[in-house]
Amino acid sequence: MRGDALPRPVHDGIRAQIRRSARRAWTMVRRSSVEYFRGNGSDWLALTIQTTMVPTLAWATSVAPAWVPPTALVFPVIIGGLMLRPASLLVLYAGAATALIVEDAVLGTGPHSRGVSPGTVLVVGGVAFGGLMLAQFRRRVGVPWRRGGTMLFDLRERIRVQSRLPELGAGWHAEIGLRPAGGQLFSGDFVVATRSGDGRVLEAVLADVSGKGMDAGSRALLLSGAFGGLLGSLPPHQFLSAANGYLLRQNWEEGFATSAHLVLDLESGDYELLSAGHLPAMQLIAGTGRWEEKAADGMPLGIAADAEFHGVKGTLRTGDVLLLFTDGLVELPGRELGDGIDRLIGEADRYVAHGFRGAAYPLIEAVAKDTNDDRALLIICRE
Known part of the structure; x- marks a missing residue:
């Protein structure tokens, strides 16, 4: 047996521990998803997904600006306005602003580069403002978007x-x-x-x-x-x-x-x-x-x-x-x-x-x- 090789029981134990950790992580994500769409619990899962989209789109814009323009950031901004609470939405907006700064720095290099245009900033900023107003309204009403339609349907059925x-x-x-x-x-x-x-x-x-x-x-x-x-x-x-x-x-x-x-x-x-x-x-x-x-x-x-x-x-x-x-x-x-x-x-x-x-x-x-x-x-x- 090689000196750096683990005994088989130890190797099997590590694999079992990895499987248990993966199952626990999947269970946590699944339960969080169910609670989120029921209108309960925090929105950390939706925030994680949206904040992951922001750097992904920023990277895609830097690599292929002809296919993914800077205005593509409106997609996570719009979805976030529909799904997130105001506090979480501000975190997402901070990430989107950072991504625009990075995109402008990357796209602004070179003799033929123009960077991020003021129009792009206005479009993303306008959509972000509308999303924040919508999130504030949902917070005052106390009904998340994912449950609002269901609640109205239940009331009509009653x-x-x-x-x-x-x-x-x-x-x-x-x-x-x-x-x-x-x-x-x-x-x-x-x-x-x-x-x-x-x-x-x-x-x-x-x-x-x-x-x-x-x-x-x-x-x-x-x-x-x-x-x-x-x-x-x-x-x-x-x-x-x-x-x-x-x-x-x-x-x-x-x-x-x-x-x-x-x-x-x-x-x-x-x-x-x-x-x-x-x-x-x-x-x-x-x-x-x-x-x-x-x-x-x-x-x-x-x-x-x-x-x-x-x-x-x-x-x-x-x-x-x-x-x-x-x-x-x-x-x-x-x-x-x-x-x-x-x-x-x-x-x-x-x-x-x-x-x-x-x-x-x-x-x-x-x-x-x-x-x-x-x-x-x-x-x-x-x-």
């Missing part, structure tokens, strides 16, 4: 789930159509509904929060959760009063909302519709083929603490249909509200012979397709 109508059983059909203003994700209109413990009574609330689209979406999300908690937990005639008190406690500048509260007995078909400044409902009387207006009286929510809410009663018999809707569906610029309701009823008549299953969204598209307002339609049929 609104969608809260607006889901319960199964009504044989002989009944109900559906809801929601269209936010401008094709956005969030709407100021929402629906919450529940059935009583014995399954006999359906309570449904159609609400229209002041504002529209994204401006009203955050308030609608908060109110839909609050209304969902109140609905079914209080006697029907106390719900709107409790909801009114809740809005008053928020002290919002645009703190009012209109709401229609339907209490329907699924066995007899009798119902009571209570209103807080909401539009009247429309009921199709199958026996006569005519539509009747069901208007209840009440002040919008969030206006006065002593507001009173009165209801109107009715009955849904076989073949009858009840439509509840928000003003965005029937308010037309330059026209009276009654004209919009007449247009809705005219389109709804097309479905009388074939039934209203799947009619909510087609009705919205037919009546108010291009309206820049939130639109909601609730249809309840007794078949």
Whole structure:
């Protein structure tokens, strides 16, 4: 055996130790990556990758400036602005500035060299400033870019789930159509509904929060959760009063909302519709083929603490249909509200012979397709 050769057990032990160290390093990188993209932990891994790109690009620019110009540094600067926190971003920017100085020194040598142009410095500096402003905004909001879209998607799904109508059983059909203003994700209109413990009574609330689209979406999300908690937990005639008190406690500048509260007995078909400044409902009387207006009286929510809410009663018999809707569906610029309701009823008549299953969204598209307002339609049929 040679004097400088290691015994085989020692050699195997060193190899095993190297493998364990490599596995630990890979595990640390993998866990850091998972935590980073979940929005947890530090951003050291992203910072390491970006700061590695800077000298690599600087070297490539020095070797082949025709293929990798100095402005290539905007790539790590842009990515860093999207991924890093402000403090880490400043470290990256310091590395990018150093790289520009080195590139200017290298490219500025020789009789035909021009170095780094002022335009390149302005481009990289402008992109860096924009990235820093974006990082500062993310820091104030507290939502990293990699989780912001997921969070918005989760919020939209929560609104969608809260607006889901319960199964009504044989002989009944109900559906809801929601269209936010401008094709956005969030709407100021929402629906919450529940059935009583014995399954006999359906309570449904159609609400229209002041504002529209994204401006009203955050308030609608908060109110839909609050209304969902109140609905079914209080006697029907106390719900709107409790909801009114809740809005008053928020002290919002645009703190009012209109709401229609339907209490329907699924066995007899009798119902009571209570209103807080909401539009009247429309009921199709199958026996006569005519539509009747069901208007209840009440002040919008969030206006006065002593507001009173009165209801109107009715009955849904076989073949009858009840439509509840928000003003965005029937308010037309330059026209009276009654004209919009007449247009809705005219389109709804097309479905009388074939039934209203799947009619909510087609009705919205037919009546108010291009309206820049939130639109909601609730249809309840007794078949």
